[in-house]
Amino acid sequence: xxxxxxxxxxxxxxxxxxxxxxxxxxxxxxxxxxxxxxxxxxxxxxxxxxxxxxxxxxxxxxxxxxxxxxxxxxxxxxxxxxxxxxxxxxxxxxxxxxxxxxxxxxxxxxxxxxxxxxxxxxxxxxxxxxxxxxxxxxxxxxxxxxxxx
Numbered sequence: 001x002x003x004x005x006x007x008x009x010x011x012x013x014x015x016x017x018x019x020x021x022x023x024x025x026x027x028x029x030x031x032x033x034x035x036x037x038x039x040x041x042x043x044x045x046x047x048x049x050x051x052x053x054x055x056x057x058x059x060x061x062x063x064x065x066x067x068x069x070x071x072x073x074x075x076x077x078x079x080x081x082x083x084x085x086x087x088x089x090x091x092x093x094x095x096x097x098x099x100x101x102x103x104x105x106x107x108x109x110x111x112x113x114x115x116x117x118x119x120x121x122x123x124x125x126x127x128x129x130x131x132x133x134x135x136x137x138x139x140x141x142x143x144x145x146x147x148x149x
Contacts, residue, residue, distance in 0.1 A: 004090050009053035009065065014045035016062045017053060020077045027080060030109045032135055047074065054094065056087045066091040073104035092120045100146045108138040117142050 009017060018041030025031050025040070035043070047053050052067040052074060063082030067074040073095070078087050095102055106113045108127065122142040130137045 004056050004058055004063070004085075004087055006054055006056050006090060006094055008051070009048045009055045011045065011048055013053070013055055013062060013065075014041055014048055017048065017055065017065050018042070018044035020062070020065060020079050021075065023080055024077050028110075030137070031107075032137075034134055054091065056082075056091055058082075063087050064091060066095065068095055068102075071099055071101050071103055073102055076104070088116060089120070096120075096144065096146070102144045103141060104143075105133070105139050105141050107135070108140055114140070114142070117144075120144065 018037070021044060022037045022040045025033050044053070047067045050069070052069050053065055054068070055062045055065045057063065062079070063085065064076075064078035064087040066076045076088065076091060078085075102122075103125075104117070104122070106117065108114075114124075122144045124140050125143045126141040128139055130139055133139055
């Protein structure tokens with residue numbers, strides 16, 4: 001992607017945002033599909049309706065999104081075709097400009113996400129056996145605080 005533009009998501013973006021989420025689930029061998037693709041779109045629409053979602057686009061194409069509820073990152077996904085293009089870094093940088101602290105959960109199996117977040121100053125603060133999430137997968141909470149990196 002050449003020039004990434006970040007903007008608040010609109011209701012008409014729910015299909016694309018849900019599609020990016022579905023694509024990750026469909027192409028990740030360790031990730032169980034517990035919701036239909038239509039439910040993924042509905043979930044995206046719900047997050048957009050709450051005002052949580054920022055999308056990253058280039059030439060009108062959404063390449064990724066982040067959903068932030070106060071200081072908690074609920075979702076950050078990049079389309080497969082746009083991964084390693086700087087979109088994720090741009091989304092995180094925009095959040096860090098406005099926050100003193102950010103927190104998120106990621107699956108322990110998602111080592112790429114862990115490495116990405118660690119590069120951006122996040123540290124692991126808690127690990128669980130997955131009993132508290134819908135997927136039943138071991139997960140971890142990571143946190144970033146202004147001034148720690």
